[in-house]
Amino acid sequence: MTHVEVAVAAPLNTPLTYALPQDEAGQEGQAADYVGRRVLVPLGGRQVTGYILGEAREQGGADGFVVKPLIRFLDDFPVFHPEMVAFFRWIADYYLYPIGLVIKTALPQGLAPRSVRRLVRTCSPEELEAFAETRSSLLSQLLAKEEVLLAANSSYLAKASDKRLLQKLLQKKLVRQELCLREDQVQAKREVCFRLVDSSLPRPPAELAVKDDFSLYRDLLSEHLGDRVKISEAKALYSLMTVQNRIGGSEVALREAKTIYPGAGRALGKMAARGVVEKIRRRVYRNPFGEQLCFYPRPEELTREQSAVLDQLLAAIEENVFAPFLLHGVTGCGKTEVYLRAAEKTIQEGRDVIILVPEIALASQLEAHLVSRFADLVVLLHSGLSSGEKYDQFFLALSGRARIVIGARSAVFAPLRDPGLIVVDEEHDSSYKQDDGLRYNARDLAVLRARQHGSVVLLGSATPSMTSFSHARSGKYRLLVMQSRVGGALLPKVEVVDLNSRSAAVQKKSGIIQQRLLEKLKNNLALGRQSLLLLNRRGFSTALLCRKCGTPVTCNHCNVSLTLHKGRGQLVCHYCGFTATVQNICLHCRSTELVPAGFGTERVEEELLGLLPEARIGRLDSDTAADRKKCMQVLSTMHQGLVDILIGTQMIAKGHHFPNVTLVGVVWADGGMNMPDYKAAERTFQLITQVTGRAGRGQLPGDVLIQTLRPDHYAIELARKHKYLEFFEHEMEIRAQPAFPPFVRLILLRVKGRVEQKVQESAANVARACRRYTDELPLKVGVLGPAPAPLERVRDLYRWQVLLKGTASEELHLLASKMRDDTQKNILNSCTMEIDVDPENMM
Missing domain, CATH: 3.40.50.300 (P-loop containing nucleotide triphosphate hydrolases)
Incomplete structure (x- = not known):
């Protein structure tokens, strides 16, 4: 029996060995022939998806070890090429992540059948109402419907009280728990097509139309087939042959035939039963491009x-x-x-x-x-x-x-x-x-x-x-x-407005948009040119503060302020999605006097509408362009010249080519520099340089105006002068001591859980173990922490972290892998640890 190595879509760090089914092994196939195939395999009393990586390293099982057979193949073809196996193995090793979950990430979502627990209510809803005093989302679901899938709604058992309730219901036999297989959630799309079986069937007259009398054509068909044909059937065959002539193919989609004769479906079904046409289901591919794309000719000459x-x-x-x-x-x-x-x-x-x-x-x-x-x-x-x-x-x-x-x-x-x-x-x-x-x-x-x-x-x-x-x-x-x-276009001229200046002669306040920027916007609008305004914050205001005590309205699930979205009439958490109504009260002093503080793209849009009512203003951020189609619509109106001023977050800063944009305004350049992140200056320089590059890309020169509280900061000053090399040298000097990338490598160990004390204790265990290993092995790895994450609580989970720094990637990975292997020793119940290799975001 042939044994194969299978990576299962489960949190297991090593692949498992399974036997090919007897009928497959009997076909003289080699294990290499099955690489890339999806399979359903048994795992600990349940069924999960697996991916064949190749032949198992040892074909014979150890004493007392039984190699289980695969349950079945899920496809008739590989879902990845054999050349990808080495790629997946490297990713799993480098990012310290289970290889089966690596492959699952690489494939389209919904391609991972697995066993899931299903609760079936075996009593009437009235009998469950005896437990109504227990406020439980699980109970609410069971009262509303007979079956509840637990794997799809794990939040139902997030609380200990929910788990106790489930045990009571099972003991009293008011619900039954069973395993069921959840199949693929996405499948190939197919459509019904028809084609003529008899190519000698009489063709309809060229001048015939559906609205005409079909009696003569029906008689021709009846005579040819030796059986009476109905008018509806004659019209259906007419529609089929008309589309055939138009597309030049034999197979015709039913949806196309119906555009000529809406009743074609039923009539062609009857003709298929009589053998006049053949019914086929063919695969079709959904078109993601949407509306017709612009055509860009190939330039004849290069620079x-x-x-x-x-x-x-x-x-x-x-x-x-x-x-x-x-x-x-x-x-x-x-x-x-x-x-x-x-x-x-x-x-x-x-x-x-x-x-x-x-x-x-x-x-x-x-x-x-x-x-x-x-x-x-x-x-x-x-x-x-x-x-x-x-x-x-x-x-x-x-x-x-x-x-x-x-x-x-x-x-x-x-x-x-x-x-x-x-x-x-x-x-x-x-x-x-x-x-x-x-x-x-x-x-x-x-x-x-x-x-x-x-x-x-x-x-x-x-x-x-x-x-x-x-x-x-x-x-x-x-x-x-x-x-x-x-085309010889020059980089735009950049001007900086110092927001610290209070002199009325130098700077007249005009809300968010300062007088200098407003003048340039008015002038650009009068000339019929387009402008971009960058503010890397969406929403109306970044917080809602109590006028009496100054306390901000915060998220119930995260230690962050809620952002006011005035258009939606909601306060929104940008980390977990929690929403609250604007009509709120201060939880600290119970006051109802709440005022917005800070600003976002929505507020800039509102202010501009008041300052420049004649301007056509657009906004591009994740609120207005939540999906690709909406994003395409906004960009299309900008390219067509239907927008005078486009306001946006970093989405407008990179890569776009708007030839008529001659003015770019950076509403507030300082937001990113205040983040507790060693890359803050680099990101600020990149963002300003990128958005600056949107101006003057056509025949006309461009202007850029940057509003900032820190005009002397090197990131802003060097971005203004378009001096990347100078910025690189300056930033390298800063990162050399204390050492940060690219001088060292980083791995972040983050502990998360609902109980803050357990999270803190687990993080302390991890840091202590890291220091012990660096001494014992020994390793040249620096261990920083434990410390609370800058965002200490997100989605009801407290977060503490330990940072590993070192110049040798092998030593860093050795230490991190030991922490992964020792998870059960160091991490308390209800807590988890995440490993982030080369972290970009340590918030």
Whole structure:
């Protein structure tokens, strides 16, 4: 019997061994033939999804060890190529995450059948009302319906009182608990089609229409078939043949036939029963592109810098060897065309292409360029797609029908067999780091995947991350530089407004929008040009304060202030989604006098509508563009010139090309610099530089105005002067002592739980164990903490953390893996520990 290695979609750190079913093993198949197949396997009395990695290392079981057989295969084909196995193993080892859950993350959501617990009510709702004094969401669900799935609603058993209630109900036999299999939540879409069986069937006259008399044509069909045909059946066959002639194919979708004759469905069904037509169900792929995309022609000429950069890139693509490049190009220098030409060459070489972007909004813009150049070879993979669309796009790439994948960070897992080029646009962006579950960095995985496939990886940015530029300086990456804008356009002139100035002669206050910025907006509007306003805070105000005692209204589940969203009439927590009505009271002094403090994009929009009522104002943030379609609508109106002033968060700062934008205003440049984060200055510099680059990209020069309380801060001053190299050198000096990346590597150990004392004690145990191991082994690893996270409570969970610092990645991982193995020793009940390798967000 053949034994295979299976990674199960469960929190197990090592793969398990299973036996192929007897009927499969009897086919003389090798274990390698099954790599990438999804299987259902038994695990501890339940059934879970697994993924075959290859042949088990030991075919014979140890004494007393029985190898269980697989239950069944879930697909007739592999869901990932064998070449991906080494990629998945490296990710699991580096990020200290179970390999089965790594693979589950890489696949479309909903492709992981598993056993789930189901509660079945065996009594009437009236009998359960005896427990009504127990306030329980579980009881509420059982009163409302007969069956409740526990795995899908684990919050029902979050409290000890809920668990006690369940035990009582089970003992009294008022409910029954059973295991059931939850199948795939997303499947292939299919549609009903028909085709003619008899190709000699009489064709309808060319001048015939559905509204005409079909008696003569019906008689022709009846004579040919030797059986009477109804008028409805004649019209249905007419609609079928009309669509056939239009599309030039034999199979016709029923939905298309119905556009000609709405009653075609029932009539064609009867004709299929008589053998005149054949009914077929064929797979169709959901279209994620929505409305028609803009067409961008291929430019006939390249700039001198584009040609020089492409000479190096194309030569590397021809060599089919691993070649990492960092493209440092100013905003508007034409990096997109470099990506497109490199993709053209890669496709000509018979290899595939992956292009990563940090935001869905950028994917929406770049996809138009790609579809213009490569048409049906392009697919999308990002969170803005529906589950069905994502499923279809994934399988188009897996099958080889698509050769180019564009998407956000998850697109790094695209199931292309042989990626020869991987592009990471705006490589500096922190959005490439996943903040929960598998905490991977897509930029780093892009470099790894390129190495494993012998490919070119191109990291592009006007403001490269400190780590990437340091790699380029050391020779790890090959540095490409583009210093000039396309068409000879100049970088915009930048002016700084000091918000500390109180002199009326210098600065007249005008709410959020200062007088100088307001004058420029009015002038730009009068000239018929467009403007952008950046404020990296959504909502109306950042807090609602009590006028009497100054206490802010906070989230019930997190230690953060609620943000006022005036348009929705709600206070919203941006961390857990909790909402409250604006009509609230101060929990500290019971006062009802609450006033908004701070400001967000919604408040800026309201103020501008009052100051410039004649202006057409748009807003782009995660409130107004919650999904891809809404985002596309806002961007489309901007491109069409239907918006005079676009207000937005960082979504408007990166990558967009608005040729008519000649003014950019940074409403408040200081927000990011006040964060307790060693990358605060770097992120501020990047954000200001990126949004500055949106101005003056067309024929007209651009102006930028930055409002700030810290005009002398080096991040703002060097961004104003477009001095990246000077910023890099200054920031490297600061990070050298005390050491932070790129001088050291970091791993964050975060302990979470509902009881603060247990969380604190568990974190202390982890820190103590880390220090003991560093002394015993010994390891050159610094251990900082334990300390509460800057956001101490999120989603009802208290959070404490321990930070590991070191120059040797192997030693850091050794220590972190020992902490993972010792979890049961160090972490108290009801607490959990997360491991974040190379953390981007330590809040």
